[in-house]
Amino acid sequence: MPRSPQEETVFVLAPTGRDARLIGEVLESAGVKVSICAVPSDLFTALGSGAAAAAIISEEALSRETRDCLAKLMADQPFWSDLPIILLTFAGRPSTLNIAAAQAMEALGNVTLLERPIRPETLRLAVRAALRTRMRQYQLRSHEESLQEAIGELEQFAYSASHDLKEPLRNISIFSELLEKQYGETFDGRGQEYCRFVRTSALRMEQLVEDLLNYTKLSNANENEPVFSEAAKCLEMAIANLSQAIEESHAVIEAGPLPSVPMRSTHLYQIFQNLIGNAIKYRREEHPHVAITATQDPKFGWRFAVEDNGIGIRPEYQERIFGLFKRLHSATKYTGTGIGLAICQRIVQRYGGRIWVESEPGRGSIFFFTVRA
Numbered sequence: 596m597p598r599s600p601q602e603e604t605v606f607v608l609a610p611t612g613r614d615a616r617l618i619g620e621v622l623e624s625a626g627v628k629v630s631i632c633a634v635p636s637d638l639f640t641a642l643g644s645g646a647a648a649a650a651i652i653s654e655e656a657l658s659r660e661t662r663d664c665l666a667k668l669m670a671d672q673p674f675w676s677d678l679p680i681i682l683l684t685f686a687g688r689p690s691t692l693n694i695a696a697a698q699a700m701e702a703l704g705n706v707t708l709l710e711r712p713i714r715p716e717t718l719r720l721a722v723r724a725a726l727r728t729r730m731r732q733y734q735l736r737s738h739e740e741s742l743q744e745a746i747g748e749l750e751q752f753a754y755s756a757s758h759d760l761k762e763p764l765r766n767i768s769i770f771s772e773l774l775e776k777q778y779g780e781t782f783d784g785r786g787q788e789y790c791r792f793v794r795t796s797a798l799r800m801e802q803l804v805e806d807l808l809n810y811t812k813l814s815n816a817n818e819n820e821p822v823f824s825e826a827a828k829c830l831e832m833a834i835a836n837l838s839q840a841i842e843e844s845h846a847v848i849e850a851g852p853l854p855s856v857p858m859r860s861t862h863l864y865q866i867f868q869n870l871i872g873n874a875i876k877y878r879r880e881e882h883p884h885v886a887i888t889a890t891q892d893p894k895f896g897w898r899f900a901v902e903d904n905g906i907g908i909r910p911e912y913q914e915r916i917f918g919l920f921k922r923l924h925s926a927t928k929y930t931g932t933g934i935g936l937a938i939c940q941r942i943v944q945r946y947g948g949r950i951w952v953e954s955e956p957g958r959g960s961i962f963f964f965t966v967r968a
């Protein structure tokens with residue numbers, strides 16, 4: 596994205612006209628674009644739109660209100676941005692109030708303190724350094740944009756490829772079934788076996804393609820769906836969908852009180868469905884027992900846990916299983932495509948959370964995921 600002139604402009608907030616004039620003259624003579632803000636709101640409008648190369652603020656403009664506004668703007672910056680701020684302080688007679696204000700400013704991020712009276716050369720050098728860091732940040736932004744574009748194109752590719760694969764696969768499985776039904780008797784044992792292989796492979800491939808489509812569809816989530824859901828309702832939906840597996844395995848599903856969370860319900864329900872489905876699928880001889888809980892955590896917001904008494908996962912595989920198509924067993928032992936946990940991870944990360952597993956082979960696993968409160 597080309598840079599706008601405002602993105603290359605240094606904004607100056609210095610209430611005493613003499614300072615502002617001096618800064619303007621010094622920087623303009625050094626070829627730097629400068630804009631003098633008469634009042635703090637002018638500065639905030641410029642910074643709030645996200646486009647500024649740097650800000651120079653004199654200490655006396657830093658009322659508590661100005662500082663709070665600035666702190667909010669700085670905290671809300673996108674990840675690539677760390678706006679350079681040069682704070683002009685008084686030398687010689689700093690009041691405790693001024694020192695505290697300057698320290699609070701410094702804690703906000705990329706803040707340089709310059710003591711007055713400032714020599715023009717010092718100011719020029721400080722602004723040049725600030726502009727250099729800002730240009731690096733713009734480069735980072737542009738790499739991030741290209742990366743997002745490439746990811747978008749890849750997702751689109753994966754989506755259309757999986758979509759286009761569906762029809763020929765469907766034909767393979769239909770015609771191999773017809774072949775087996777109508778001509779199966781004319782085949783010898785080996786011929787019939789080959790026919791079955793074709794059919795089961797086509798069915799497996801269909802399932803893979805379907806799961807891959809679900810994985811890529813996550814990026815096209817329905818934006819109109821409210822971004823808030825009752826976890827208990829999502830769990831209910833997941834349990835209803837898994838009712839056959841629950842019945843067949845005599846699984847017992849227990850849940851503690853669950854919160855409302857800022858997540859689309861289709862997403863949360865998919866996580867529950869995948870994790871509980873796995874807890875049932877990867878069971879031991881005994882009946883599956885699955886417990887779902889949520890605890891509040893000051894750092895993470897909410898931390899959900901889905902605990903089972905299944906076969907467990909060896910420590911060396913506990914990270915790998917979240918990768919796309921990563922499975923620890925053959926399809927004949929446990930059916931599956933290795934996409935379920937990748938979907939869970941993608942959803943959780945999309946909401947800024949994390950998913951991981953703690954497990955003891957032969958005893959069971961606990962899958963944890965975090966959601967902001």
Ligand code: ADP
Nearest residue numbers: 873874877907916922923931932933934935936
């Ligand atoms: P799938 O179940 O289709 O293979 P997943 O992505 O859901 O794909 O899981 C990846 C792998 O992680 C599984 O193949 C299995 O080996 C392991 N796994 C997942 N959940 C559990 C669980 N609750 N207990 C033991 N192993 C599990």
